[in-house]
Amino acid sequence: MSGFISILLTGLVFVIIYQIAKASEYATILRGEGKINARVNRTMALLLVLFFVLGLYGIWLCHDAMVDKMLPVSASQHGVEYDSMLLVTLTVTGIVFFITQTLLFWFAYRYQSTEKRTSFFFPHNNKLELIWTTVPAIAMAVLVAIGLRNWGKMTGAAPKDATVVEVVGKQFNWIVRYPGKDGVLGKRDFRKINDANNVLGLDWDDKDNKDDIIAQNGELHLVVNKPVSILIGSRDVIHDVGLPHFRMKMDAVPGIVTTMWFTPTITTAKMKEITGNKDFVYEISCDQMCGKGHYSMRGTIIVETQEEYDAWMAKQQAYYAANNAPAAAPAAEGTTAPEQKTDSVKAITMK
Amino acid sequence: MSDVIIQGTNVAHTHDAHGGHHGHEHHEQHFITKYIFSQDHKVIAKQFLITGIIWAIIGALMSVFFRLQLGFPNETFPIMEKFLGEWAKGGKLNPEFYYALVTMHGTILVFFVLTAGLSGTFANLLIPLQIGARDMASPFMNMLSYWFFFLSSIIMFVSLFIQTGPASGGWTTYPPLSALKEASLGSGLGMDLWLVSMALFVVSSLLGGLNYISTILNMRTKGMTMTRMPLTIWALLFTAILGVLSFPVLFSGFVLLIFDRNFGTSFYLSEIFIGGKALPHVGGSAILYQHLFWFLGHPEVYIIMLPGMGMASEVLSNHSRKPIFGYSAMIISMIGITVLAFVVWAHHMFVTGMSPFLGSIFVLLTLLIAVPSAVKVFNWLTTIWKGNIRFTVPMMFAIGFVSLFISGGLTGLFLGNSALDIHLHDTYFVIAHFHIVMGVSAFFGMFAGIYHWFPKMFGRFMNNTLGYIHFFITLAGAYLIFWPMHYEGIAGMPRRYYDYSAWESFKQFESLNSFISIAAVLVFFAQLIFVVNFFVSIFRGRKMTTQNPWGSPTLEWTTPINPGHGNWEGDIPEVHRWPYDYKDDGNGNDFISQTTPLKPGEEAH
Numbered sequence: 001m002s003g004f005i006s007i008l009l010t011g012l013v014f015v016i017i018y019q020i021a022k023a024s025e026y027a028t029i030l031r032g033e034g035k036i037n038a039r040v041n042r043t044m045a046l047l048l049v050l051f052f053v054l055g056l057y058g059i060w061l062c063h064d065a066m067v068d069k070m071l072p073v074s075a076s077q078h079g080v081e082y083d084s085m086l087l088v089t090l091t092v093t094g095i096v097f098f099i100t101q102t103l104l105f106w107f108a109y110r111y112q113s114t115e116k117r118t119s120f121f122f123p124h125n126n127k128l129e130l131i132w133t134t135v136p137a138i139a140m141a142v143l144v145a146i147g148l149r150n151w152g153k154m155t156g157a158a159p160k161d162a163t164v165v166e167v168v169g170k171q172f173n174w175i176v177r178y179p180g181k182d183g184v185l186g187k188r189d190f191r192k193i194n195d196a197n198n199v200l201g202l203d204w205d206d207k208d209n210k211d212d213i214i215a216q217n218g219e220l221h222l223v224v225n226k227p228v229s230i231l232i233g234s235r236d237v238i239h240d241v242g243l244p245h246f247r248m249k250m251d252a253v254p255g256i257v258t259t260m261w262f263t264p265t266i267t268t269a270k271m272k273e274i275t276g277n278k279d280f281v282y283e284i285s286c287d288q289m290c291g292k293g294h295y296s297m298r299g300t301i302i303v304e305t306q307e308e309y310d311a312w313m314a315k316q317q318a319y320y321a322a323n324n325a326p327a328a329a330p331a332a333e334g335t336t337a338p339e340q341k342t343d344s345v346k347a348i349t350m351k
Numbered sequence: 352m353s354d355v356i357i358q359g360t361n362v363a364h365t366h367d368a369h370g371g372h373h374g375h376e377h378h379e380q381h382f383i384t385k386y387i388f389s390q391d392h393k394v395i396a397k398q399f400l401i402t403g404i405i406w407a408i409i410g411a412l413m414s415v416f417f418r419l420q421l422g423f424p425n426e427t428f429p430i431m432e433k434f435l436g437e438w439a440k441g442g443k444l445n446p447e448f449y450y451a452l453v454t455m456h457g458t459i460l461v462f463f464v465l466t467a468g469l470s471g472t473f474a475n476l477l478i479p480l481q482i483g484a485r486d487m488a489s490p491f492m493n494m495l496s497y498w499f500f501f502l503s504s505i506i507m508f509v510s511l512f513i514q515t516g517p518a519s520g521g522w523t524t525y526p527p528l529s530a531l532k533e534a535s536l537g538s539g540l541g542m543d544l545w546l547v548s549m550a551l552f553v554v555s556s557l558l559g560g561l562n563y564i565s566t567i568l569n570m571r572t573k574g575m576t577m578t579r580m581p582l583t584i585w586a587l588l589f590t591a592i593l594g595v596l597s598f599p600v601l602f603s604g605f606v607l608l609i610f611d612r613n614f615g616t617s618f619y620l621s622e623i624f625i626g627g628k629a630l631p632h633v634g635g636s637a638i639l640y641q642h643l644f645w646f647l648g649h650p651e652v653y654i655i656m657l658p659g660m661g662m663a664s665e666v667l668s669n670h671s672r673k674p675i676f677g678y679s680a681m682i683i684s685m686i687g688i689t690v691l692a693f694v695v696w697a698h699h700m701f702v703t704g705m706s707p708f709l710g711s712i713f714v715l716l717t718l719l720i721a722v723p724s725a726v727k728v729f730n731w732l733t734t735i736w737k738g739n740i741r742f743t744v745p746m747m748f749a750i751g752f753v754s755l756f757i758s759g760g761l762t763g764l765f766l767g768n769s770a771l772d773i774h775l776h777d778t779y780f781v782i783a784h785f786h787i788v789m790g791v792s793a794f795f796g797m798f799a800g801i802y803h804w805f806p807k808m809f810g811r812f813m814n815n816t817l818g819y820i821h822f823f824i825t826l827a828g829a830y831l832i833f834w835p836m837h838y839e840g841i842a843g844m845p846r847r848y849y850d851y852s853a854w855e856s857f858k859q860f861e862s863l864n865s866f867i868s869i870a871a872v873l874v875f876f877a878q879l880i881f882v883v884n885f886f887v888s889i890f891r892g893r894k895m896t897t898q899n900p901w902g903s904p905t906l907e908w909t910t911p912i913n914p915g916h917g918n919w920e921g922d923i924p925e926v927h928r929w930p931y932d933y934k935d936d937g938n939g940n941d942f943i944s945q946t947t948p949l950k951p952g953e954e955a956h
Contacts (some may be wrong), residue, residue, distance in 0.1 A: 017817070020816075048742070059833075062834060069860065085770060086765075089765055093761040101754060101758075103736075104753055104754055105734050108750055111739065114739075115808070118672075118941065119671060119738045120673065121674065121933065121934050123676065123931065125676075128729075131468045135723060137565070141723060147714055148714060152707070153711070156707075170624075185804045191629045193624040213644075226466075232704075237525075237527045240702065251704055253637050285843070287776065289525070291520075292536040295847075295848035296850075298854065319634055
């Protein structure tokens with residue numbers, strides 16, 4: 001009932017607004033249709049200018065409130081270049097924005113219709129048109145040049161000494177695989193996947209798999225100032241590894257392996273200081289719609305010093321040992337010195 | 352069909368015999384052939400428009416629901432349960448249905464409102480009227496175009512009510528998510544209906560588009576050379592060309608998806624483990640679908656933008672009482688946009704794992720398209736410079752169109768540049784960008800068109816006061832909603848999230864999200880002002896008493912106030928000059944109609 005009444009009331013409000021509007025219109029338009037009443041015309045011209053001024057003020061307010069929340073500190077090497085390119089583009093577009101919007105609203109106000117005014121018959125001017133074709137073209141060329149230089153760098157081959165890890169998406173979490181002490185990720189086959197004891201479908205006939213370490217909690221450990229090359233895959237639908245702090249993003253597509261690499265430059269601990277947020281953590285967001293749990297597909301990245309990383313790695317157990325040979329394997333794995341695991345810099349590829 | 356014979360450009364109208372004003376009353380058409388299965392392009396235009404408005408209300412209401420969830424993730428809204436039932440039990444939106452709403456909002460607004468509702472309406476209304484034709488090249492195909500759209504609409508509408516819910520994989524419906532029933536509830540029957548509906552929509556769009564092109568090329572009246580056509584017609588021509596060349600590609604993409612879903616093929620599927628088992632599909636490529644989709648998807652953006660550009664050009668020139676500046680440059684820039692629109696699609700796919708080298712080529716081509724867009728903006732600015740501007744409602748919307756087109760267009764330079772896109776891709780920055788430029792800006796072009804040509808459609812005016820209120824709330828509201836989203840996007844906040852509260856990186860925007868949601872709800876209600884104004888004005892609006900209320904040189908205003916099927920009583924007009932002759936005609940008018948012969952010694956433009 002209350003719903004019915006509120007609908008009725010809303011309807012009534014609309015009717016009233018309409019009637020008032022109609023009455024005011026009949027009262028003002030007596031000059032013949034099409035022609036706008038001079039007073040209305042002046043009012044609208046003023047309102048447009050008012051909108052523009054208030055709009056600028058609003059932009060300033062918004063910027064003031066949001067600027068600190070906007071761009072997180074860049075935590076990767078190329079992120080610094082990214083930020084400077086963003087600033088250049090912002091400056092260029094910002095200037096164009098203010099000039100064109102100002103002209104638009106200024107012209108609208110300045111050339112509002114009056115009794116005396118007649119318009120200036122000005123159908124074309126080749127020189128002007130040439131100028132404003134060329135200038136944007138040059139500006140674009142500059143932006144393209146900066147963009148392609150950066151793009152080449154960030155999508156180029158990873159440095160040879162980069163650590164390799166694999167990140168695999170599934171509905172709705174991330175699985176991380178480290179190559180273990182041999183530094184090589186073994187073969188995997190989606191047909192061998194089994195949620196109980198082989199979440200990535202590792203091929204146990206491939207000895208490179210025997211020492212691979214899998215973290216199913218979506219936590220990725222990285223060493224600060226050491227390049228990392230991430231192989232990205234998906235078990236089911238398309239996901240996307242989004243790393244806002246590292247200014248990186250790459251889709252996880254079933255059936256193909258995509259890659260990204262970067263060098264983290266700030267440890268998680270340091271970042272907690274910088275942001276003043278004791279709960280700070282680097283997050284992996286899934287940026288490609290992947291189903292109902294898309295919004296909760298969260299991974300984390302811990303960037304730490306080599307020592308911390310080695311200490312953590314020493315505690316990890318190979319996935320094979322944990323799932324296939326519960327009795328014997330753990331002891332054998334545990335004897336290896338952590339340094340040897342991570343310092344191995346063989347050419348690393350996924351087979 | 353007894354009263355009108357339409358054969359070609361210069362065939363005299365059968366009404367001539369009756370002479371004068373009352374031709375139509377001699378042959379009363381049945382209600383059904385006159386208003387429902389009509390072949391009159393003007394009636395079909397109204398059908399497209401009204402269907403589009405209904406869809407726009409539905410699509411906008413969906414955005415209100417999901418904005419409530421986004422803005423107030425911890426609240427409950429019992430009213431949502433009233434509308435959505437089980438999907439919002441206890442007034443809390445179910446995540447599955449949140450995604451269905453997002454998907455449907457996109458599909459409805461992009462295809463049903465801003466494609467069918469926009470170019471369907473104005474191509475149908477304006478092409479014959481502005482080029483001086485009695486109707487479309489094939490009025491029957493034109494009617495079919497609407498009815499295929501109607502059928503497609505019905506199927507899409509039905510899909511909203513099925514048990515597993517409508518498609519929920521995003522309006523782009525990327526496989527494997529959209530291909531596998533196990534992946535999501537919405538990928539079941541809802542997705543099948545979505546595909547069938549969209550396939551019919553493509554048919555509708557092609558029937559319409561072919562008609563628009565052949566009408567423009569073949570049925571122009573005597574003297575109406577291509578370079579005497581108003582820019583609206585040029586824009587609608589390029590819109591139709593884009594549609595005709597790109598929709599079939601989308602269609603093929605859909606057909607392959609239907610095969611993958613139902614017949615066990617593996618076009619898009621490879622190496623998938625889902626629902627506890629490995630699927631037999633091997634060797635397909637999920638990226639292939641994205642290429643096929645965006646080969647339409649990007650031209651689609653211009654299918655949406657071009658009609659607005661054309662109408663804004665017309666309205667800006669007309670209400671500034673000044674010729675459009677750089678008529679040829681406007682046409683050339685539209686040619687540039689049309690050609691480039693086909694070679695920039697992969698800028699939607701920079702981070703899909705596509706070859707980075709290929710990405711660089713698309714960066715170059717994408718930023719190239721900014722040049723013709725910039726030329727258009729400068730030409731619009733120069734058009735109003737030193738004009739004699741009448742701030743009618745359509746003019747207000749045309750100015751708003753330019754403002755929004757600038758704001759939304761500039762952010763395209765960020766997203767088109769892959770090195771910046773790598774961080775901004777699929778964040779709120781994208782949402783802000785495309786909503787401002789192809790959402791709100793295209794809507795402003797459409798509103799300008801509706802307020803401007805409403806008198807031609809219904810013989811009455813819409814209410815100005817309501818129009819101004821509608822304009823200011825919508826313009827301010829659009830900026831309030833979408834401007835702050837740029838900040839969220841630069842922070843990396845991903846789009847299509849149901850709830851951000853668990854995210855350390857994005858939860859600082861909680862209060863901003865509430866703010867945006869409140870603005871969105873207000874703007875939604877402001878649109879209802881328009882809807883009321885529109886429908887009431889059809890029956891109660893101030894009557895048009897002269898043929899040419901805006902003082903426009905173009906042909907549509909030489910028809911009677913309520914033109915019948917066939918548009919002109921007597922002969923169709925002959926054209927002698929270009930459509931922007933806003934100069935003193937010597938009789939106290941500040942424009943010279945296209946039908947006025949050149950004076951001795953007067954130079955043609």
